[in-house]
Amino acid sequence: MGHWLRLGELELLVVSDGVMRQDAGAVFGLVPRIMWESHAGELDDKYRMRLGLNCLLVKAWGKTILVDTGIGSKSVRAPGAMGTAESGRLLDNLAAEGIRPEDIEIVVNTHLHFDHCGGNTVLDDGRPLPAFPRARYVIQQGEWEAATHPNERTRGTYLVENIEPLADARQVELVRGEAELAKGVRMVPAPGHTQDHCIVELDSGGQTAIYIGELAQHPVMLERLPWVSAFDILPLVSMETKRDLIERATASHALLIAVHAAYPGLGRLRAEAGRRKWEEEKENGANR
Template identity: 45%
Template sequence: MRPILYRKLGNFDLWFLSDGEIWLDGGSMFGIVPKSLWSRLVTPDEQNRIRLGLNPLLVRAGERLVLIETGIDRKPGEKFRRLYGLGETNPLLDQLALLGVAPQEISLVIHTHLHFDHAGLNTRLSEGRLVPTFPRARHIVQKQELEDALHPHERSQASYRIENVEPLAEQGRFEVVEGEAEILPGLRVLPAPGHTLGMQVVELDSEGQRLAYTGDLVALQVQTPLLYIPAFDLYPMTTLETRKKLYARWLEGGYLLCFAHEPGPPLARLVRGEKGYQAEAVEF
């Protein structure tokens, strides 16, 4: 498990957390890009899987603690954990404890989207029933994403697990937004459709310093080239247009990028050269 990493961004304190690793099919992660190309960037295992990180981001904004993403769902049991190469426990909660942060101190959770590997710790089992893991938090999500998670279609239903969504919806814990919205001063969400129709990215902007949490718009540093779009994306041509739009914004604005699934340190800076868009790692 990757250790906690810290960075100051203007008035924000950022802790780059880890909820462990997940192993997914390499071909699916790179879509139409042939293995002869992507295997030069990452090495698959004997099952053709590649290692991905799970990288929630903890933000201190004044007196408030904001958690971006809640990690992966381990509630389905041993077979599920074995399929994805998961450990039994949630390292995210252990890392929060190391920082002295109790779940009830999180006042806001922001979801890029509600797939099981991004919203898995929305709920936990307590005495045989599902309860909110972060009992005082509001959960920010795009309206489209919540609707799709509660009513998935045949292609998307394997990625959404109702036990991570329905209990919070029934308790009125989701706060839906439609389109771009400022959640707190200097912290905003922007629609980023493609992986799902309702996906969003999170931007931080303080004292001239900027960071974008990319969700699954671009999950790994090596996926930054425009056409390196996973087969998991429901609307790949929409992903392409969204990437073009947001890459231009992030490059012009000098944004740092935090990748949701980078297995190593997840911070990079976007650059554009003769071969198109690339990402260069940034030291902590």
């Protein structure tokens, strides 16, 4: 079931594409196993941990916006040791909430790694086509360049079938820097995981929510500033971007939506004895 909540005038639905399995050591980067293993949950026989694939639907002023699309339902050329058997559920989960692909007017990708834009397209008679036929897909120009000119390290995660059909259908809208998608809904640069990685900030009725993209793969990485994933292209930049997010989110008591946390991945940061503490958001009256 979908997890709906209201933020001022905005209606939000955290909607999952399922889960993926990822090498836990890579998720935690330079952090020694002895420090991360109590946080990673149970690992499978390939030492992989479970990561959520939390996407966000926003209804704002008559517009329907989808932020990230998970791994999607196409058979996946998954890089490395990744496990994708339990993903590809986004469209079914949207349908369960009465939302059809043609209802989506804007798709935003925080970045173009396969686990954030795989659901951009679906197979139709074996050919990948845009999954959301009426949507414009809003993507950072620099991220588009990186994805369409991958190097030896990035080509395993920038998969042509997730992006090229959008251009062929003329549904791509490239933006540079901050972009307002609707009143109170902004795509905001948050470099580090990739050079042009973005987050999505939502403000309405004096409340703030932030879809954090890949600024942290696990909430404990928001409590511990130097815990940065090995997947980040620019780890020291990630750390500074994260520092800024942590300060702002703590001060504003923003609701954070953590993409790769267990569904629905909602929580807030609180300052406690000079440290940050992630507090998982419990069900409350604001939820529908």
